[in-house]
Amino acid sequence: MLKKILFTGIVFAIGTSGAFSETNEERFAKAMEKYKQTGEFQNCIINNQIKRTRVLDDIHIIFEMNGNRAYLNTLDSKCPNLGFERSIKYTSHGNQLCSTDVITVVRPHDTGAPCFLGKFETLEKLPSKDD
Secondary structure, three states, X not given: OEEEEEEOOOOOOXXXXXXXXXXXXXXXXXXXXXXXXXXXXXOEEEHHHEEEEEEOOOOXXXXXXXXXXXXXXXXXXXXOOHHHHOOEEEEEEOXXXXXXOEEEEEOOXXXXXXXXXXXXXXXXXXXXXXX
């Protein structure tokens, strides 16, 4: 069974401030302020548990899951235009997304080159500063 899922993370900004002025490094650092990396890895995550994806740069994607869980995927190598477009699609086989699967960058008029996922690192959500 092939299951095709499209996740988008398009952010619109006007002028020189906003999401487009934020560098990939700043976006990664800001997102990771909310998590502690555990050093624990999984090869696969369950598709229907994915609540949201957050593309941070050309190599890092956070998969936010149901049940307040999250995983950081560090791709095997840089994926061209991933950090700029911040939108991916993938086709999974069965009900899991695995480190052996391929993603592609969704662009306005085409798709980018295939990019290979890495292992999924379990992230521990840190208490918010408001708690």
